[in-house]
Amino acid sequence: MHIRIRLRMAVLLKLFHLLVFLLVAALGFGQRISGEATLRIDDNWNERIYAIDQLEFFEDSSNSLVFEDIIKVPFQQNFKINANFSKNDFNTAYTYWVKLSIANTTDSDKKWLLEFYDQSIDKIEAYFPGEDGIYQRRFMGDNFPFSNRLFNHKNFQLEIPNDQDRIENFYFKINSSQKADIRIAVRSLDRFIHYALSEYFLFGLFYGMILIIAFYNFLIFLAVREMKYIYYILYILSVGLYAMSLDGVGFQYFWPQLPELNFIVNGVFSFFIIFWAVLFTIRFLNTRRRAKKFHYLLWFSLFFKSLIFLTGLLIDKSYFEISYFDLVPFLLIFSAGIYLLLKNFQAARFFVMAYGVLFTGVFIKVLASYAIIPHHTIIYYSLHFAFLIEMVLLSFALGDRIRIMKEIRDKALRRSLSQYKENIALKERVNLELETKVRRRTTELEKKNRLLEQYNQQLQEKDEEIKRINNLLDKDNWKLKSSIRNSYKARISQQSLSREEFANIFPDQSACYRYLEDLKWGRGFSCRQCGKSKFGKGPKWFSRRCSHCGHIDSVTAGTIFHGIKFPLEKAFYILYASFMVKEKITLDELSASLNLSRNTIWAFRKKVNQKVLAAGDGQPSWEEMILLYPLPS
Structure with a gap:
């Protein structure tokens, strides 16, 4: 693992050294000369670069001066060189008049150009002498369409006439809504072509690497389907678009006829850099589980940045200039990575290195912007180098995270395999024990089955014996029932049973039902x-x-008792007492004895009388009286 890390770092350092070598070889360090009142054109050199602290300029706080005012001889003494002035001292509310004196050399074999480095300056009015000595005016700046420029180049160029052997003064009226880096380069046309081609070649390498890294991570996303790769792709694309807006390449190729976008795109793309960087960090470092405090701080910083962005987008675009707050989310991102690295979260190694390189580039850029360190081309593009190295390191971080996850997965698989082997061995032992117990239990069951078969055979023999005995009992029971029926008939026909004796024969409804069942269906x-x-x-x-x-x-x-609404045993007694005894019992006596109303007893007796009369043939017997059919309705 350590060998792979050292190889990756070696490749990264080689790439960095190669880019530095290409940039230095292609562009060189522009010769920053000491303050001079007049620059004399000389074919022995190809380039001179003047910073604001080397130029004669006047700060117009009233914004009321025009070219006719500053061209006057008495006003010329107001143009002075201020060696302590830097980009940080630039006041966006003022107008700056810059003067550059150039001594022509008519026998020069080269054509010469004057160029402004800072392509973000809103408006430059250039006043230069023509062949007849009359000053001409040319407008430059990112407030004008890209087609207004002398060359198809991101910077602002002005051709220097070198036909007259004289000293010519160039005046520039500069207004900008953001702090301008007033830096003028005087260079030959050959030097400009060489510089421009080399610069655009390096731009192609820079933006090409961004696209390659984005496409590479998109392919990984298609394989692993993790959202952090989408966040990372959108982050590096936002970095590329932000760099294009800073370089002026975006204005040249994407919105050349919409100069009003130049002030907006920096704020928009810088917001998206922070937006996607925070989301990527939250997902990559898993701050919600590993570092909750940083998780909430990152969300709060993103919310606050979103408020500033929406305010600038909807209310006042000057809020796009608030860039110092952009460091807060990145400081939180860097701190979260260091915190997790100290907690032995190995996937944060390349992450911390990436943002460490980014902060180094930002720090160098800030030092150059405040003129703390001298301006050089390599320093001017330090942020580009930092972004590029950061993106490569973050790609390494994503790959390293996959490698760590693969190692964790392999360890888990090895543990699972070992556990599986143990489970198989345990299963075999358990199966062996179960087979032994099953064989033992099977032997026992076979013995018990044989005993059960013996018992079953005995039970079958007993059952046959019981059936034989039951048949004998059925015969005896039938004889007994016949004897009982005959006894009932004899006793009822005696017509001398008391209420208690009759109740002993028919004690409840069940006895009455059984009697009726035998009477109806006995045969x-x-x-x-x-x-x-x-x-x-x-x-x-x-x-x-x-x-x-x-x-x-x-x-x-089909009996006389069909449809009665009172107990059957009472109906039996009413029938017996009313029609089978010699001494009739009155309704009042029956009512008191049976606890029934006189009307109920009377109605039942009337029903029986009607059936008896309908049947004819004199007085019927007990059984005949019961089986009389009801009268037709």
Whole structure:
């Protein structure tokens, strides 16, 4: 693992050294000369660069001066060189008049140009002498369409006439809504072509690497389907667009006819850099679980930055100039990475290195902006180098995280495999024990089955004996029932039973139902609907269902007791007391004895009388009286 890390660092350092070498070889360090009142053109050199602290300028706080005012001889003494002035001292509310004196050399074999480095300056009015000595005016700046420029180049160029052997003064009126880095380069056309081609070549390398890294991570996303790769891709694309807006390349190629966007795109793309960087950090470092305090601080910084961005977008675009707050989210990102690295979160190694390089580039850029360190081309593009190295390191971080996750997965698989082997061995031991127990239990069950078979054989023999005894009992029972029926008939026909004696014969409804069942169907069942003899049990006790037609016949149907609403044993006694005894019992006596109303007893006796009269043939017997059919309605 350590060998792979050292190889990656070696490749990264080689790449950095190669880019530095290409930039230095292609562009060189512009010769920053000491303050001079007049620059003389000389073919022995190709380039001279003047910073604001080397130029004669006047700060117009009233913004009321025009070219006719400053061209006057008495006013010329106001143009002075201020060696302590820097970009940080630039006041966006003032107008700056810059003067550059150039001594022509007519025998020069080169064509010469004058160029402004800072392509973010809003408006430059350049006044230069023509062949007739009359000053001409040319407008430059990012407030004008890109087609207004002398060359298709991101910077502002002005051709220097070198036909007259004289000293010519160039005046520039500069206004900018953001702090301008007033830096003028005087260079030959050959030097400009070489510089421009080399610069755009390096731009192609820079933006090409951004696209390659984005495409590479997109392919990884298609394989692993993790959202942090999308956040990282959007982050590096935002970095590329932000760098284009700073370089002026975006204005040249994407919105050349919309100069009003130049003031907006920096704020928009810088916001998206922070937005996607915070989301990527939260997902990559898993701050919600590993570092909750940093998790909430990152969300709060993103919320506050979003408020500033929306205020600038909807209310006042000057809020886009508030750039010092942009350091807060990146400081939190860097601190979160260091915190997790100290907690031995290995995936944060390249992450911390990446943002360490970024902060180094930002620090160098800030030092150059405040003129703390001298301006050089390599320093001017320090942020580009920092972004590029950061993106490479973050790609390493993502790959390293996958490698760490793969190692964790492999360890888990090895543990799972070891556990699986242990489980298989345990399963085999358990199966062996179970087979032994099953064989032992099977032997025991076979013995018990043989015993059960013996017991079953004995039970079958006993069952046969019981059936034989039951048959004998059935015969005895039938004889006994016949004797009881004869006894009932004899006793009832004696017409001398008391209430208690009659109650002993028919003590409850069940006894009455059994008597009726034997009386109706004792000699066999015959369906009253179809006359068939096969039957089954009915839905109620003491009822039968015809197997042929399904007719249900209750035990009281077809008897004198059909449809009564009082207890059956009382109806039995009313029938006996009213029609079978010699001495009739009055209604009042029956009512008191049976606890029934006189009307109920009278109605039942009337019903019986009507059936007896309808049947004719004199006084019927007890059984005949019971089986009398009801009168037709």
